Amino acid sequence: MSAAPTTFGAPVVATHGSDDPAAPLVVLLHGRGSNEQEIISLAPHLPGGVAYAAVRAPIAEGGGYAWFANRGIGRPVASSLEATMSWFRTWLDDVAPSGRPVVLVGFSGGAAFAGGLALADPARYAGAAVLHGTLPFDAGVPVEPSRLSHLPVFVAQGEADHVIPRELLDRTWRYLHTESGAPTVGRRDPGGHGITAATLHRLAGWVAERFLHLRATPAAPVGAPSGVRWPTLPGGALPDRVGPRPDVSWAIPQQQLSQHAPADLQEALFARVSALPGVTGADSLISVPGARAFVLPEGSGPDDAFLVPDAREFAHLHPGYDGSLHLALPAGQAADLVARGWGVPHPWAGTRLAAGFVMLFGPRTPDELETVVGVVTAAHAAASGG
Incomplete structure (x- = not known):
């Protein structure tokens, strides 16, 4: 597969829920071989009072966020991912200016894209869900310790998933629960490469809890800390x-x-x-x-x-x-x-x-x-x- 082009057309977006431009926004990112219409079908099962937008991947080949090289899922092409993220951010900054909370929810290839976006600019988002996918470790995005401090993350995996290489699933799980600094809610289902009803129910609760928390409490600064003082030490x-x-x-x-x-x-x-x-x-x-x-x-x-x-x-x-x-x-x-x-x-x-x-x-x-x-x-x- 060749690298992605550096420019893409206008995003194709399916929407659901609130049409209030200030409402919290959940962006749904589909997997390889899928499209925005399929993943927007999750929205009726997620909290009300929220705006949902499913964005079609800009790369036609593979039918998903397909910035992957010869070995398939888990081997991103850095230049392609960077171009795709730039295209996405241009759209997002228009529909969700600073101050509007945005949570990313990605499945499979879309999970890698959601993770790449969060790692590239963690302070831009209010949360990220990585569903049955891997973080794009080889794409040049920063993965240093505490990169995601105070960014709530939801990660779901299938014990019998044979689509994503197990070593990448395990590496993603380990990084999110330990080094990343993110408060991470994890779910492991006995099934394979698909979102179960139980996972969807817990995801809905996590989204609702995050937005309720932000409504009551200002968001904590996201990202690796620096210059922190400890007068008691x-x-x-x-x-x-x-x-x-x-x-x-x-x-x-x-x-x-x-x-x-x-x-x-x-x-x-x-x-x-x-x-x-x-x-x-x-x-x-x-x-x-x-x-x-x-x-x-x-x-x-x-x-x-x-x-x-x-x-x-x-x-x-x-x-x-x-x-x-x-x-x-x-x-x-x-x-x-x-x-x-x-x-x-x-x-x-x-x-x-x-x-x-x-x-x-x-x-x-x-x-x-x-x-x-x-x-x-x-x-x-x-x-x-x-």
Whole structure:
């Protein structure tokens, strides 16, 4: 297949839903061998009050977003992808000027295109769904750690998918759930290369939750953080965590599965945080049985500084078999925490929960205990109104 042309005709677009030019917009991107009329059929099953636009791929060959080279899906031609993204952005910037939330939903080849758009300019979008497809790793788009911080992502795959190479599906899954920094909701179905009713139902919920969150709360800055200050840590900066990240469950409840903190360090951590000004202990109202909450009854911080605002629970320590914490941090500190290897976003951050809702890994050494206490102290400062 030759590279795509550098110019394309006007987009062919099918629409559904709200005709309010300010309504949130979901852009549906079809797969190879499909078209805009087929994928717009998903829209009646997605939330109301939203505008939907399905855009026909500009490359006739293959009938989809076909910027793939000889080996087929998963080997993008960089110049073709760049030209297609430029063509798409010209259309999008006209129909959705700055300030109108846009969520991308792509299936198969359209998933690679949606992922490429999000990676190229993550701050442009309010979310991205990658359905039964791969990110365009070989197309020249940036895939550095924390590239997608605070950009909610929904990823769905089929366990028996024989259309997309398994190594690319696994690489996409791993990057989105770990290195990307994106709060990622994942679904794995037993089927193959197709959207199941259960996945469509969960996608609809995720879209609704994202737009409801944006209606109530300004969007957190998206993208890799820089220059983040930590007044509660020596030198005002968070050091990089040593070694690989531990394994973390991708399903709810979110749990740390390896590199657990020793029991004595867990208890030392609990004692140190419990001694912070105004803190009281309680059973967590949002976590698994046995999780111990840190509550600040007189905390005057904003609701986003708490895991459970009504109860003023700003952090909790998971049971001994886990040893990690969940806590609420200001958005910049949350992104920096993930970028430096100390934690991962909660999958529901920015949808059902505050954008700064993160998992903090348990301390493996006394030195790490000091860092972890300093991070929790930052959450305490935010909850205190500092």
